[in-house]
Amino acid sequence: MPCDWRSGRFLGRIDPGCGPVPIMVRDGMAYDMSHVAPTVSALIATRAFVGGTLIGDAASIDPAQLLSPIDLQCVKAAGVTFAVSALERVIEEQARGDHTAAAAVRERLEAALGGSIGSVVPGSPEAAALKAALIESGMWSQYLEVAIGPDAEIFTKSSVLSTVGLNAPIGVRSDSTWNNPEPEIVLVADSQGQAVGATLGNDVNLRDFEGRSALLLGKAKDNNASCSLGPLIRLFDGDFTMDDVRNADVALTIRGADGYLLEGASTMREISRDPENLLAQAMSEHQYPDGFVLFCGTLFAPTQDRDDVGRGFTHKPGDVVTISSARLGTLINTVTTSRDAPPWGFGIGDLMRNLAARGLLAA
Numbered sequence: 001m002p003c004d005w006r007s008g009r010f011l012g013r014i015d016p017g018c019g020p021v022p023i024m025v026r027d028g029m030a031y032d033m034s035h036v037a038p039t040v041s042a043l044i045a046t047r048a049f050v051g052g053t054l055i056g057d058a059a060s061i062d063p064a065q066l067l068s069p070i071d072l073q074c075v076k077a078a079g080v081t082f083a084v085s086a087l088e089r090v091i092e093e094q095a096r097g098d099h100t101a102a103a104a105v106r107e108r109l110e111a112a113l114g115g116s117i118g119s120v121v122p123g124s125p126e127a128a129a130l131k132a133a134l135i136e137s138g139m140w141s142q143y144l145e146v147a148i149g150p151d152a153e154i155f156t157k158s159s160v161l162s163t164v165g166l167n168a169p170i171g172v173r174s175d176s177t178w179n180n181p182e183p184e185i186v187l188v189a190d191s192q193g194q195a196v197g198a199t200l201g202n203d204v205n206l207r208d209f210e211g212r213s214a215l216l217l218g219k220a221k222d223n224n225a226s227c228s229l230g231p232l233i234r235l236f237d238g239d240f241t242m243d244d245v246r247n248a249d250v251a252l253t254i255r256g257a258d259g260y261l262l263e264g265a266s267t268m269r270e271i272s273r274d275p276e277n278l279l280a281q282a283m284s285e286h287q288y289p290d291g292f293v294l295f296c297g298t299l300f301a302p303t304q305d306r307d308d309v310g311r312g313f314t315h316k317p318g319d320v321v322t323i324s325s326a327r328l329g330t331l332i333n334t335v336t337t338s339r340d341a342p343p344w345g346f347g348i349g350d351l352m353r354n355l356a357a358r359g360l361l362a363a
Helices: 040-046 083-094 099-113 125-137 142-148 207-212 214-221 242-246 275-283 348-357
Strands: 009-014 021-026 029-032 053-057 074-079 153-158 169-172 183-189 195-203 227-235 249-255 261-267 292-295 320-325 329-337
Touching: 009 040, 021 040, 074 275, 083 099, 083 142, 125 142, 153 214, 153 275, 183 249, 183 275, 183 320, 195 275, 195 292, 195 320, 195 329, 207 214, 227 329, 242 275, 275 292
Parallel strands: 074 292, 169 329
Antiparallel strands: 009 021, 009 227, 021 029, 029 053, 074 153, 183 195, 183 292, 195 227, 249 261, 249 320, 320 329
């Protein structure tokens, strides 16, 4: 839980054995909200954040019962929103997904840039001038277009109800040889695109697949158990606002069963587009009747060699990935393959039948 969890308000879901139960944590106490609204999506839509049946002190909740804190929301993601990750996407593309070529491409790209793109405002005249220079040098990329152009990359990360939560196995494709976690802050929005809170997420990425072709983005991003969220959604209030998201620090630790250790930290202060702008671009000319969540992008693209020199980082089964931020808590998942992860078998129809059987749809 976050460092100040007893003073915040949080939404989440547990499964005590009867099916998904939306819960709220207020003043350190947990409440069953299923008779107030049957889903987290409905709680957010109605702002029904009072009432509920007392479960007890939130610290007594069995972590094994925790589910992903969202249910009917669409799962969207913004890509290439940090300068470092933008450069790594270009490297993947120009290396054609071949990790052995990454170091040489990185050196050529840094030489062509002649400095950092982190200070370039997307869509600005300076961005247009940089684009022209990179085109002339032969280093322009579709990833740089969404990094410094006027339009953000917004894509669908995962199907409704397919996300996993705290302590669940997280999957990478069994045929991927170059992949990494993407620790991110995730905004939670209602049907009007208004952010009501935030949580942590892991937008797992397959660098070899996306590097071979951007048209493989769906296969690189959307696989069984490849999207984790949690532990809970922290609601915005007078003490936790969008400015806390804008200034949040995110830490990442990867511990391998082979003794490997990777640690890193990033800050949302380095994001190239404001979170509110990303929300507006996600809404665009779209509707989300049950709301949506938006991964804001990651600064992490690990280049630290794990095995062979120059090969960089890739996951191995058994890696324990820990993502933490002081006011959002800690999200922990253990890596497996999407083939070996527990299959996703509880869809929208299953949820509706479960809620109906429990008498929660009458109203």
